[in-house]
Amino acid sequence: MLISSKKVLCLAISALTAFSVCLTGCGKDTQSSVSATEKTTAVAASQPVTKAATSDEQTQEPTWNYSELKRKSSDISDNFDAIITDNKFRGTVYVKIGNALEYIGTNGFSDKDRHTKNSTDTCFRIASLTKQFTAVAVMQLVEEGKLSLDDTIDKYFPSYKYGKKITVKNLLTMTAGIKDYINKDGDTNTYAYNESQLEYKVSAENSAKKNKKAVMDWILDQELNFEPDEKYMYSNSAYFLLGDIIEQVSKTSYEKYIKENILKPSGMMNTGFEGTDKLAVGYQDIYDNAWTLYPGVGYSATSLISNVPDLLKWVDALCTNKLISEKSFKEMTTPYKGNYGYGFVVSKDSNIISHTGKIDKYNAALAFTKDENQIYIALSNYSNSSPINLFNNIQKTLAPFYG
Known part of the structure; x- marks a missing residue:
């Protein structure tokens, strides 16, 4: 049974506008435990300024229909809730498009034995996002x-x-x-x-x-x-x-x-290398890979722990050049061989920057645009939950609002 609630999401970031990427993949979750979804839809008070399109502008790339996204944001969020449940995704999901749509959904347990549900503040191992x-x-x-x-x-x-x-x-x-x-x-x-x-x-x-x-x-x-x-x-x-x-x-x-x-400069107070009481317990692993979580093994490749609010601060710090110069960030996000930059997969036909991660029982995905107009984050503590599968289904819901 899905229990859904709406509330205002207050994230400690002042300048986020965000989301969307095209990823492919698959995954399944055979767990049949009771789940819960917490949803947030935050809509900007005003629409972006628009003007009549010229003949030149009419030939430009497709864009989001922000007014429709805002008008139907509640229905879209309901659909996202259903997608999370149908995909048996256990973890935390964040989606934002411009000033028109902001969504966060949580599902599953961070600790079954303690009957603690995943929430906005739950931390996860983010694997290769490190x-x-x-x-x-x-x-x-x-x-x-x-x-x-x-x-x-x-x-x-x-x-x-x-x-x-x-x-x-x-x-x-x-x-x-x-x-x-x-x-x-x-x-x-x-x-x-x-x-x-x-x-x-x-x-x-x-x-x-x-x-x-x-x-x-x-x-x-x-x-x-x-x-x-x-x-x-x-x-x-x-x-x-x-x-x-x-x-x-x-x-x-x-x-x-x-x-x-x-x-510290990014204000990421819930991100680090050591587990705390906010770290979700991992479930459903069928592989002999617990050794990847041994002390020192993940190191600079896979060892960070974080949550959705902190990853939003991370995106903001990158895109506003708080950590490195604009020139360095551009170099990092220029695709080299195999569409890989420095720590990022970079789409050649869009400005989407992304990476996925999997370590032991945890899965993670982060995708965003440099203008912070589009952001997608999915973090899970269930090995069979697929952030990519989930996103592909979310994209189907969003497709009618893009063109």
């Missing part, structure tokens, strides 16, 4: 003149046999050819290893430092999949190495650097 933060940290150090994207990584890993071939930019763009320590090469939906298959053993009992060293030793001992800059292949290992480079250059821990230089 890579955006790592990339911004690199660009900050570049702007300070402490690091160059053209540096070959033998400067940081002098004993690595391929260090002279690989640049920092190759790591950022995932064109280094380095074998992925979590996923099967080129397949972000398939775990390639478990802890017993890593030659350098990781353990739940190990310290973060010891596990980090085990993963690092494994990465640096592998043969390359291809010659650097030859092509794109997704690799968590590349971003794991970037974390260590950040530490060497900044002379502080990766975690402390991110906290002091990114999270």
